[in-house]
Amino acid sequence: MPIDKNAEEEDLREEGRRRAYTDYDCPSCNANNPTEMALRDGDETRCNYCGTEYKVRITDEGRLRLKEL
Numbered sequence: 218m219p220i221d222k223n224a225e226e227e228d229l230r231e232e233g234r235r236r237a238y239t240d241y242d243c244p245s246c247n248a249n250n251p252t253e254m255a256l257r258d259g260d261e262t263r264c265n266y267c268g269t270e271y272k273v274r275i276t277d278e279g280r281l282r283l284k285e286l
Contacts, residue, residue: 236275237255237256240252241256241262243264243267244283244285245269245285246264246266246267248266250264257273259273259274262283269285270285271284272284
């Protein structure tokens with residue numbers, strides 16, 4: 218049975234987007250922010266130290282990106 222390499226890559230991308238984070242480092246003040254609820258793609262969060270608000274983006278590779286609101 219032939220192996221579909223594209224299917225594996227798509228599965229990995231989907232798995233990366235579903236990843237959740239329980240802490241993050243604020244891009245503005247570099248403070249570590251633990252969270253009670255896991256952050257997922259599309260969530261919004263606020264830094265506990267400087268108060269800057271961010272929209273959470275999880276890349277296809279599963280990396281956390283924060284965009285300032």
